Amino acid sequence: MKIRAINLSKRFNGKRVLEDINLEIEENRITCFLGPNGAGKTTLLRILDLLEEPTTGEIVFYNQAGLRLQVTGYRNRLELRRRMVMVMQNPIMFNDTVYANVSYGLRIHHKKNIEQKVDEILEMLGLDRLRNIPARNLSGGEKQRVALARGLVLEPELLFLDEPTSDLDPLSIRIIEDLLPQLKMTIVLATHNLLQAERFGQKIYLLNQGKIVQEGRPEQIFTQPYSSFVAEFIGLENIWQGEIIEENGNKFFCSGNLRIEIVTELEGKVHAALRPEEILLSNDALHSSARNCFLGKIIDLEQRGAIFLVKVDVNGLPFQAMVTKKSKEELDLQLYKSIYLAFKASAVHIFKERTT
Amino acid sequence: MNPLFEAIGNALGMLFPPKSEILEIVGLSLFVSGCGLILSTCLGLTLGFFLAQINLSPNRFSTLLVNILHTWMALPAICIGLLVYLFFTRQGPLGSLGLLYTPQVMILAQGILATPIVASLSFVAFKQLGKEVRETILSLGANYLQMVLMLIKEARFALLAALITAFARIIGETGMTLLVGGNIKGYTRVMTTAIALETMKGNFELGIALGIILLIVAFIINFCLQRIQTK
Numbered sequence: 001m002k003i004r005a006i007n008l009s010k011r012f013n014g015k016r017v018l019e020d021i022n023l024e025i026e027e028n029r030i031t032c033f034l035g036p037n038g039a040g041k042t043t044l045l046r047i048l049d050l051l052e053e054p055t056t057g058e059i060v061f062y063n064q065a066g067l068r069l070q071v072t073g074y075r076n077r078l079e080l081r082r083r084m085v086m087v088m089q090n091p092i093m094f095n096d097t098v099y100a101n102v103s104y105g106l107r108i109h110h111k112k113n114i115e116q117k118v119d120e121i122l123e124m125l126g127l128d129r130l131r132n133i134p135a136r137n138l139s140g141g142e143k144q145r146v147a148l149a150r151g152l153v154l155e156p157e158l159l160f161l162d163e164p165t166s167d168l169d170p171l172s173i174r175i176i177e178d179l180l181p182q183l184k185m186t187i188v189l190a191t192h193n194l195l196q197a198e199r200f201g202q203k204i205y206l207l208n209q210g211k212i213v214q215e216g217r218p219e220q221i222f223t224q225p226y227s228s229f230v231a232e233f234i235g236l237e238n239i240w241q242g243e244i245i246e247e248n249g250n251k252f253f254c255s256g257n258l259r260i261e262i263v264t265e266l267e268g269k270v271h272a273a274l275r276p277e278e279i280l281l282s283n284d285a286l287h288s289s290a291r292n293c294f295l296g297k298i299i300d301l302e303q304r305g306a307i308f309l310v311k312v313d314v315n316g317l318p319f320q321a322m323v324t325k326k327s328k329e330e331l332d333l334q335l336y337k338s339i340y341l342a343f344k345a346s347a348v349h350i351f352k353e354r355t356t
Numbered sequence: 357m358n359p360l361f362e363a364i365g366n367a368l369g370m371l372f373p374p375k376s377e378i379l380e381i382v383g384l385s386l387f388v389s390g391c392g393l394i395l396s397t398c399l400g401l402t403l404g405f406f407l408a409q410i411n412l413s414p415n416r417f418s419t420l421l422v423n424i425l426h427t428w429m430a431l432p433a434i435c436i437g438l439l440v441y442l443f444f445t446r447q448g449p450l451g452s453l454g455l456l457y458t459p460q461v462m463i464l465a466q467g468i469l470a471t472p473i474v475a476s477l478s479f480v481a482f483k484q485l486g487k488e489v490r491e492t493i494l495s496l497g498a499n500y501l502q503m504v505l506m507l508i509k510e511a512r513f514a515l516l517a518a519l520i521t522a523f524a525r526i527i528g529e530t531g532m533t534l535l536v537g538g539n540i541k542g543y544t545r546v547m548t549t550a551i552a553l554e555t556m557k558g559n560f561e562l563g564i565a566l567g568i569i570l571l572i573v574a575f576i577i578n579f580c581l582q583r584i585q586t587k
Binding site for chain 1: 492494495498499502510
């Protein structure tokens, strides 16, 4: 099943929660809504699941043959809702056993072989030992898995997941994350967890304050942010504001005292972003294909597991670089030491701040 | 003191084995209050459910309705009795039905008394379930009826407590039941009205015997209520 949202917006008591939402949920793929808390991800999910009416806009559903499905009328919406399942954050357990919870959907739809189907799904989610325990006595992770089982046992065409692994124990997270790629259905996942979005999202919509600020495949979003918000959100440390200057056919990005050679079609006032992984550190000036090589001073050194984060000041502009522990030792990196850093012109991502 | 002990002794004698007169009175009490409970359950549960539904996102209108409900609950039983009496007396608008001094009109009055109790307690019960339960049920593909049944099931203990509370209220109601029922022997004589009138007539034994039974009924009800409220 495919969904298309056209010009959706939602207001709660005058407060604008979603605006200008245009998106497409593709069949049998994992679409990810990524964004900070309060961005509107949950509301969007609820609107698509027909639990909430949008203030303006339209949602169109297409079945597997590409035919448009009816959304108006109680019967049609009920039909549609029966093909979709939503697993909410902190799901509610019915005041009954795990078995009763998971079998509820099958019972109200008068399906056959209920016991067999339920036992199968309980095993798949590691819940078979908990079959007859009152669901309200379970841990958070177990409840989330029960909610997932409750929905999956109905074999929906579309699965909505709202923050499926936040605040869960590692075992539950692993079970759920291992299961996701195996599911053969359209999945819409809302999360603020970057790694999760990067790992599972085949298409990502980045949301902030109710609007889509960027959309695309993970590789695009994580290397080519459209705005400083996105860049900061995805953890790009090196973002600067400046201007583009052209000289002898080469373009340079100027900010303060620094001139960086870059490759871009844009002109005028822009932002520049550079991933820490793209920066090479060396004790001597590198004569290489990297067009940019600067002398700077190390102003911060921080160990993160097997990696060192090195902050280098070059003429007043801070650069964040990353090296392995071994490199740090071989180069003998220390605070206030002078160091050369180098990076390619093409590694610098130039963008104009998108204010929409 | 001696005549009193004698009366108590005679009363117990009426209970073991139970005199048919006593069984008749107790039976009618349970029947009238039972039917009154059924009537108030139908009305009250529906009212409570819909109030909870519109109160999901509280607004001025739904709060007003809840206030009206609570005011109804504050209505003194005897006033309800008076209203019903005036409606069904021969000169009244429904006098032609000849329902005054019948068990039916007693059931009606008790139903009116119990409905706001059932309604407000079930309103609280449903409201406490919260919006999320509703949505979980709907997102699993339930239709409206299935959702209502499941909500009742989820709130079952609180709802049962509501019914028990209402039943306790009406089975002990005297003045109103006397006013509309008339305490006619063999027809509209229930425990409470019988205790009142027989004791006034000096027929202590019957009064005490019925009093003991009513006490036992009240204790059983209260015991059940407490058991449920701990769930």
